[in-house]
Amino acid sequence: MTFAKIGLPEPVVAALARKAITVPTPIQAMAIPDAIAGRNILGRAQTGSGKTLAFGLPMLARLAKHEDRPRPKRPRALVLVPTRELAFQVVDSLAPYAGSLGLNVRPAVGGTPFTKQVDQLRRGVDILVATPGRLNDHLRQQTCVLDEVEMTALDEADQMADMGFLPQVRALLDQTPDNSQRLLFSATLDHDVQALVREFLPTHEMHSTQDGRASVTTMDHYVLLVDRGQKDAVLAEIASREGGRTIMFARTKLGAEGITQRLRDKGVAAEALHGGKAQNQRSRVLERFKNGRTPVLVATDVAARGIHVDGIDLVVHVDPPQDHKDYLHRAGRTARAGEAGVVAAIVLPNQRRQFRRLTGMAGVDATAVPVSPGSDELATITGARTPSGEPVRESYFRPQRRERSFGDRGPRRGLGDRGPRRESGGRDHRRDSGSGPRRDSGNGPRRDSGNGPRRDSGHRGHHRDSGHRGHHRDSGNEPRRDGANGPRRDSGDRVARGPRRGVDSRGERGAVDRRQGGATPERRSNGFRSRADRRSYDGFTGPRREHNQ
Structure with a gap:
């Protein structure tokens, strides 16, 4: 006997053939024809004998007859398994054959995102593979409804009994329609499982390849x-x-x-x-x-x-x-x-x-x-x-990671490829870039970072509160030294910070200094005042200047 003669849809037979599966195992050859015919099945076979396809392929054959999509939150077939790993194995086993028919198989197990499962159920699920605990969670949250389930399969029913899941399984089966088809498969059948069979499979076909003892000859x-x-x-x-x-x-x-x-x-x-x-x-x-x-x-x-x-x-x-x-x-x-x-x-x-x-x-x-x-x-x-x-x-x-430098989220860039550097506020040009003369170039030491001494170090260059202040860079009609064409913005576009004391925008006091011929202090290249600057203008190093208004 081959799968082509059992009564499976042609796309499923072709998908099986691509995996070099053409002849069913004994439990599949006995259970699949009766399951396709709509009968309840009680199957007992050794682990690894092909029980997953024995109940999964008849589900696909029945659901393939539908021309419409399943309604939101209402799966058409349900598979109950005792563990998460088994749920993922069932999904992986059935997904290729379901895809050949345009159907989907989705898991609903604990330890995985609940919201993702809710979204999948809203989109419509043909076959839902679930553990009892997580499925009960969905029923309580009303994110899943079992009133349109046409087939229900219980895999490894004896382990569910050993783990104490049978009360939950009974509650879940009560939520499915009474006339829905049910299939129960297990390697062993004990008294608890037989009680479940009497309650939910009163009429069924019994298929067994062994008596609960080892029968694999290899x-x-x-x-x-x-x-x-x-x-x-x-x-x-x-x-x-x-x-x-x-x-x-x-x-x-x-x-x-x-x-x-x-x-x-x-x-x-x-x-x-x-x-x-x-x-x-x-x-x-x-x-x-x-x-x-x-x-x-x-x-x-x-x-x-x-x-x-x-x-x-x-x-x-x-x-x-x-x-x-x-x-x-x-x-x-x-x-x-x-x-x-x-x-x-x-x-x-x-x-x-x-x-x-x-x-x-x-x-x-x-x-x-x-x-x-x-x-x-x-x-x-x-x-x-x-x-x-x-x-x-x-x-x-641990997963092997490729070596990369900090911030390498795309094509790797060098330091010079990062665009104009902004040293203070939101300035559009680097003051020490090569596009024009530097603001701090000249005979005095550099006031920003570089090779010259830092402004707040021991040697400060020309101190702001010294007697000779130098020429005010913004006074008179002296040509612009930063090479910019737009209107000059004081202290690096400090628009959002308000006027700054001690520079051109400090208001009336600055205007008095200019009228008296005093040179305004030279601005720092980075837009911030040092502690010495604050002392100079706040009167900590000497009496505050009084100007006639």
Whole structure:
């Protein structure tokens, strides 16, 4: 059987063919025809067997019949998942095929901007992939309404039950129309999930490829028996192997962080993924793991479901899983879609009985092998190598930035390309530019910055309160010295600051000085008075001049 014969729209079949997907997996071949026919589906299959397309492709086939766009805030199909990572994986899996039909798939999960999701819902959403908590937030805010949902799919229903989401799931399903189609998929089905099935899927078609036990024939299981003091050394050698991607599982967040730090100290580029990280951090960690920048990922069980990365060929149980379902979900990160993979458990002497019970309940025939650091058996099973021993710093995981100078937000400019320099107020020309004679040129020292002494330094040049003040640059008919053609503006266009004391615009006092033949003090090139200038004009160095009016 091929996808072309199942009844999918031609654009979807073509999109699948472009990804070299032409033959459905067993769960897809059984579930898709009944789902397209409008029946409720209860599917049970091992993780990595293609459940996402088993419920996603029938949704696309049904929504493709609509000729109009969905109404604002009212999605036409809903997918409920337990974790954010799984939501993003579902969106990434369905988006190419939805795009071939002109449909859209949008996520609604916590840890991401709420307003962005509101905007997407207002624009109209065909398939909404959501976690129960964030979807409840939208319902309370009335930014999403579920009264026009035609199909609802529950992915990893058993994990939602384990995480305590079933009350919220029931409340959400109550908001959907009673006659809407419902599909429930999970790797395992326990009593809580069966109660949900009886309530919301009273009539359904049951499709199962296994009985809740391991059934992937391309996956090899090993129990690596190590002594207590050798566990870290064995982990470091396994993580140092060449090629492929490795995912290690710890039971707690602190455990994941501790393992990650010990691996980095041995020279392994490892990162941790757990619920204690912000969503943007988790997304960046997963992205680096996907592109190969981080070859080793240390994750908790909460993050296990939803990590769908190609090329994971080794899964390591560093800490024992909680139960056989967690064992299967951890192992499901490898050997996906027919690929080969190895699942290895690091088992201490006091954990052997626990692992025998777990593997027996999961239907796993695991081979027990005693190993030690540097042993041939360890290298044969996992490809272990001696670590480099050079610690990996946190900067290794930061994005590489191109070198650039301060302010380089476009074509790089030199100092001379920045236009006219403004030294005071809003002057249009540099006083010391080469376009005309300088204001401070002449026999006296420069009064602005440059090679001459600064005005407020020990040697001040011609002090303003000295007996000889020099020629007033603005008096009489002396020609302009700054080379400007427009009307002269006093002290660098100080229009907004009002008249300034001690220069031409100081009013009546300045006019009296000019009538008495006194030269007005020479202006500073930068438009500001020094402390000495203020003393000169405010009478601190001598009695204030009185002028006859």
